[in-house]
Amino acid sequence: MERPPETTRPSPAPGLRARIAGRRPLGVILLVLLGLITGGQSILAGLGFVGARFGSLGSLLSDPEQFKAVTVTFGVISIAAALATWQLWRVGWYATLLLAGAGLLLQIVLYVFGTANLLSLALYVASTFYLNQREVKALFLGVPTQATTVSLSRDEDDGA
Numbered sequence: 001m002e003r004p005p006e007t008t009r010p011s012p013a014p015g016l017r018a019r020i021a022g023r024r025p026l027g028v029i030l031l032v033l034l035g036l037i038t039g040g041q042s043i044l045a046g047l048g049f050v051g052a053r054f055g056s057l058g059s060l061l062s063d064p065e066q067f068k069a070v071t072v073t074f075g076v077i078s079i080a081a082a083l084a085t086w087q088l089w090r091v092g093w094y095a096t097l098l099l100a101g102a103g104l105l106l107q108i109v110l111y112v113f114g115t116a117n118l119l120s121l122a123l124y125v126a127s128t129f130y131l132n133q134r135e136v137k138a139l140f141l142g143v144p145t146q147a148t149t150v151s152l153s154r155d156e157d158d159g160a
Contacts, residue, residue, distance in 0.1 A: 021071030025139070027130045028085060031096060034123065050073030093140035094132060100127040 007039040044050045046068045061067040081099055084092030110116040130136060 024086070024088070025136070027136065028088070029138070031127060031130070032082045032086045034127070035085065035096065035099075037080050039075040039078030039082060042078060044070045044075075046071035046075060088140060090140055090142075093137070097128065097131045100124050100131065104128060 025032075027047070041050065045052050048068075052071070061070060077095070078099060081092060081095035085096050086092070103120065107116045107121040107124060111121065
């Protein structure tokens with residue numbers, strides 16, 4: 001009785017290896033810390049313990065109730081996104097990317113009016129670029145990191 005030929009399993013992508021081993025890339029750790037700090041500061045500002053950050057959405061609101069609602073909501077969403085990112089969940093990637101995109105848009109608008117926080121602007125740009133790297137997408141979304149090419153020979157092409 002012959003043995004079937006052995007099949008070799010392809011090795012997982014570099015990002016998936018880190019996920020399997022339980023280690024998180026430094027960029028993910030930094031994004032989580034940034035989300036926790038930003039979210040915590042927003043909640044504290046909304047509750048009146050600290051002032052609004054320069055160049056934040058909360059600093060634009062003059063109504064105290066609106067300010068409280070917006071900053072606390074943003075803080076809770078930021079912390080939830082950071083925790084989901086720490087768990088390497090797909091929703092964490094989407095939420096963090098949406099928050100970074102919204103923050104980037106806000107900072108660009110504030111830049112036009114001359115009140116942007118350039119450090120926040122740089123962090124949002126870096127976060128957006130980092131989250132869109134192929135390896136990071138593979139880590140969260142499970143997409144392959146290597147592009148595959150398909151070539152059709154004349155025999156496989158249906159009309160040629």
